[in-house]
Amino acid sequence: MNDVAAINDMPAVARLTAFTELGARDIADLISLAGPMRQLERGDHLCDEGEASLRVYLLLEGWTASSLSFASGARQMLKVHLPGDMLGLPSLALTNRPDSIVALSKIVVSAISLDALGRLFETNARLAALMYLISQEERVMMIDRLAMMGCGSAIQRVAGLILELHRRIMRSEPEVTDSFEHHLSQHDLAELTGITPVHLNRTLQQLRQDKAIKWGRRTATILDRDVLTRHAGLPPRVLNRDLGWLPASKG
Amino acid sequence: MNDVAAINDMPAVARLTAFTELGARDIADLISLAGPMRQLERGDHLCDEGEASLRVYLLLEGWTASSLSFASGARQMLKVHLPGDMLGLPSLALTNRPDSIVALSKIVVSAISLDALGRLFETNARLAALMYLISQEERVMMIDRLAMMGCGSAIQRVAGLILELHRRIMRSEPEVTDSFEHHLSQHDLAELTGITPVHLNRTLQQLRQDKAIKWGRRTATILDRDVLTRHAGLPPRVLNRDLGWLPASKG
DNA sequence: CGACTTCTTGAGGAGACTCAAGGGTGGTGG
């Protein structure tokens, strides 16, 4: 079982164990979710807005982004997904997907059938509750981004975004310290922060001049986290590991 | 049991049946979640950001809003909650609440203990999956608002917000058509849309001049939904009722 | 009636946008 080996040491498991320990049975149930794998290249669309929402994916390798288009043609990039993230969950609630999912690098995803998801709720309440928690964590990330979009100057948005990215990357790749590889063009950053590419460029340069970051085409470095944090203006979010209310593990 | 009667015909149930039918057992399990009730007046804080997140609430009557403050002192209002909404769920994932919850009118809430929530996942997989779905629906609403904050002009944001509010109110109060009661000052609207009160006022007047809406202190009327929709630039979201994958109801 | 909050209106300024053009960088094919 190549798939199992691939998933076992994967960020998808780490995403859950960030909250609490998993038993062998839990990990087995989690792995059993994963269906057929699929590879895509940078720029490929995994799915498009408006489509029926029949499937959910687990991102195994690479980066993707979900984005949304307005009638006017404007596009807003909603979120960058890193390995271990589930893709397309919000669509479950709707008849048609609200967003498109595009590969930002070469990626590997595993399709998850809705039936498998339904079965998980029946057979493993602890995992189900953990997935619920992850949904709430996603909501918190949206909350922070929404707040930065509403209140924030360009520099605040960019600083906040970089900090969030760095935090998430560090969680899935413990060897990463202040430097990390990324797959975002300045155009992508602009769509994520809701400012124009031109102005994003000037904003990045201001952060470079402040010696807060280095931002290269593929590598970014955080030079002064304090300056960034001060710009962002939000406290760091600490995951709750005090989860006595969760259903007990079955082993 | 006064509480039961109060909850039985409540928007909280409607929120779930918007997706699928519930059995008597499901409704009973849902009602058993509800703990002690609490009343607050407009302006009261149900909970404050930074606090430990020990409890979740179900909003039974009235309107609340969750908001978040920056180090700079700026405040962003994240969401308006209507009767039937659960309050404080995102906090479950964190040690400290990211947002404050404030009453926008006289409200009645019911506290839900985390233990009761955990038990629900063990005893009623269908309800658990439905609550998961509602979380995804909430994420979609955040997605739309995030997009409007990123791409949108002031008028676009305001139009989108009013449409969203109206849609949600109509769902919980079927007798409402184009006019509805609200509990939002212009200052609140400004914090929700991320623009200044002064500019919000001018934006409202523009919408009034276009004969798109009436916006009074307590009553709003949608005069021309098409104009609003065109301004908002997003398609309406239709809930998915094709949910064969959900665990079966136990009766 | 008076004190308060909320809404409205005006004028000037700043941040972000648009349009436009020039310079790097990486990839492809001859």
Add this chain to the structure above:
DNA sequence: CCACCACCCTTGAGTCTCCTCAAGAAGTCG
């Protein structure tokens, strides 16, 4: 290996939306 092309980044100048500051009108409550 070099030439070419496409894409991405960078920089400049002018404009517009939205913000800030400030004061006045209108509605609300005791």
